Amino acid sequence: MNSKSLYQEVILDHNKKPRNYGALDHASHYAVGHNPLCGDHLDIALNLEGEHIASIAFQGESCAICKASASMMTTVVKGKTRADAETLIKEFRDMATGTLNLDAEHHLGRLTVFAGVRDLPTRVKCAILPWHTLHAALNSVTTTSTEAEDDPMHAAIGDA
Amino acid sequence: MKIIDSTLKPQFASIFDVEAIRAEFPILKLQVENKPLVYLDNAASSQMPQPVIDRLVRYQTSQHANINRGVHYLSETATAEYEDSRRKLQRFINAGEDREVIFTSGTTDSINLVMHGYGRKFIGVGDEIILTTLEHHSNIVPWQMLAEEKGAKIRVVPINDAGELLIDEYEGLFNERTKFVGVLHVSNALGTINPIKQMIAFAHARGVPVLIDGAQAAPHMRVDVQDLDCDFYTFSGHKMCGPTGIGILYGKAELLERMQPFKGGGDMIMSVTFEKTTYNSIPHKFEAGTPPIAAAIGLGAAVDYLSAIGMDAIAAYELELLNYATEQMSHMPGVRIIGTAPMKTAVVSFEVKGVHPHDIGTLLNQEGVAVRTGHHCVQPVMLRLKVPATTRASFAFYNTMAEVDTFIAGIRTVQKFFT
Structure with a gap:
């Protein structure tokens, strides 16, 4: 895979001008996600009104892939129900790890710009971290990690 | 150096x-x-040159057997080649004796050996270990484990913005509780070459032994452990054109002899009964089990290659x-x-x-x-x-x-x- 093709215009744009970036006052749900392998972290705050995500914001320190993934994620899940968000989280993870059949029916839409990350094993976690953190926030887990036991991407990749 | x-x-x-x-x-x-x-x-x-690759192939195709036990041709050959490699490493770092050169799996293993063999025997409650901000995690974590187990304390030498150790601060950390110093020769992240000869002399004047993590130095400069007068010097084969899974612990013989073994098993014993085991002499005391023989011989070829350049x-x-x-x-x-x-x-x-x-x-x-x-x-x-x-x-x-x-x-x- 040509890695430049991963860094498509839309990803570069979201990296440069991240949407929904910053803090959120009076968030009902909140989580911090860490990728201990590279030191990246981001936090996600959201307000659930009933079952709907009324507002959502993120901030943190991360690479372009992670930041663009977070930015696009917030624009896509805003206004969706918790259940719809969980579906997207699962589909996004499956896409990033190469287990999703993109030709079959799915709900990812333009998020498929991240499909190429499945060929860059060292960068999969960068793309997944925001989704993992959203999952934690929705389930009232306040800190999570790409190395957490329940992470489908959990794998010992040394960083020595 | x-x-x-x-x-x-x-x-x-x-x-x-x-x-x-x-x-x-x-x-x-x-x-x-x-x-x-x-x-x-x-x-x-680092990458491996053809002469080292060839050496591994030659060992594997015509010299391999287990060492230190068989009386047959291959076992004697493999043992001789393995020990010959030890002498090559001895010359490479100018160690005084070949028994001061211990084959380990790498720098991390070497440091853990010193922590278990020396640290657990000679460092106790309230004692202090001096490390530096520049240390690789492999020269921090073993000492933290020891400090936690023994109730010892770790003191850290700070650095300036350029990434140099503050030597005045280092010297100021010494007191009567200081029992050990661990410092890397060259910083893996920044490349800083530390003034270890001076630091070793200062520690020795206070009776404190010093371990040098030489993983980033041995591949890039002449190392003379007798000139440095370090007590321990560690490095890894795979960073110097050799194979992975092999490294060196140099230790002064009199220290190695006083240390307890790290791993128990075959080869490191003189005699075993269920009542009492007598340990082998150095370096074998610290080489339990079948070592990575091919890798050790490959590392010998790697230092031959580097020395020829x-x-x-x-x-x-x-x-x-x-x-x-x-x-x-x-x-x-x-x-x-x-x-x-x-x-x-x-x-x-x-x-x-x-x-x-x-x-x-x-x-x-x-x-x-x-x-x-x-x-x-x-x-x-x-x-x-x-x-x-x-x-x-x-x-x-x-x-x-x-x-x-x-x-x-x-x-x-x-x-x-x-x-």
Whole structure:
């Protein structure tokens, strides 16, 4: 895979001008996600009104892939129900790890710009971290990690 | 240790036949992303030249058996070759005796051996261990484990913004409870060469033994453990053209003899009954079980290879690579070199304004350039210098000035891409 093709215009744009970036006052749900392998972290705050995500914001320190993934994620899940968000989280993870059949029916839409990350094993976690953190926030887990036991991407990749 | 100073004539590069050397490294002919590989991740692991590969093949095809036990031809041959390799390593670091050279699985294993063999016997409650901010995690974590177990305390030598140890602060840390010093010879993240000879002398004047983590020094400069007078010196084979899974612990014989064994098993014993086991003499006391025989012999071939080129010639050439890269990078807007000590090996850690190291690493790979990104297993250094992560280019004697140019052009491409 040509890695430049991963860094498509839309990803570069979201990296440069991240949407929904910053803090959120009076968030009902909140989580911090860490990728201990590279030191990246981001936090996600959201307000659930009933079952709907009324507002959502993120901030943190991360690479372009992670930041663009977070930015696009917030624009896509805003206004969706918790259940719809969980579906997207699962589909996004499956896409990033190469287990999703993109030709079959799915709900990812333009998020498929991240499909190429499945060929860059060292960068999969960068793309997944925001989704993992959203999952934690929705389930009232306040800190999570790409190395957490329940992470489908959990794998010992040394960083020595 | 002889330190190469920067007054060396720059035309040295023209007499160092790097192309002839490169021809001996098959992997350097590789294409990555349809570009010639530019391998600048030598501080993580170096590549292997054909003579070392050939040596491994010869061992495996005509000399292999288990050592120290059989009376048959192959066992005697393998034992002789293994011990011959030990003597090559002894000469490489100028150890006084071959029994002071212990084969381990690598630097981490060597440090853990000293922690268990020396630390657990001689360091107790309230005692203090001096380490430095620059240490690799492998020279921090074992000592933390010991400190937790024994109720000992770790004191840390700070660094300045250039990445140099503050020697006055180091000397100020000593007191009557100081029992051990662990310091790396060369910083893996920044390339800083520490004044270890001076630090060892200061510790010895207070009766404190010193372990030197030489993982980033042994591949790049002449090391003389008797001149340094260090008590322990550790390094890894795979960072110096040898195989993975092999490393060295040098220790002064009288210290090694007083230490308790680290791992128990075969080969490290003189006699075993269920009532009492008598340990073997050094170095065998610390080489339990069947060692990585092939890797040990391969490392012997690697130091033969390096010695034939000459460690002083390697150091001088690598310094030219460093100076060339540093000179260009210090004039690039938006690029900041992390680690600017006057005495450095050929390691350049840097930041590019507005671009995360992982994105730099992925995009440089697109140009065929292999660099390391992340915290380099030195989170305390990153914290102190207030950088979450860096990109690191680390050079070896088989890199060329043209490869430095490709690397610099790659950084420019990354910058353009993100603006």
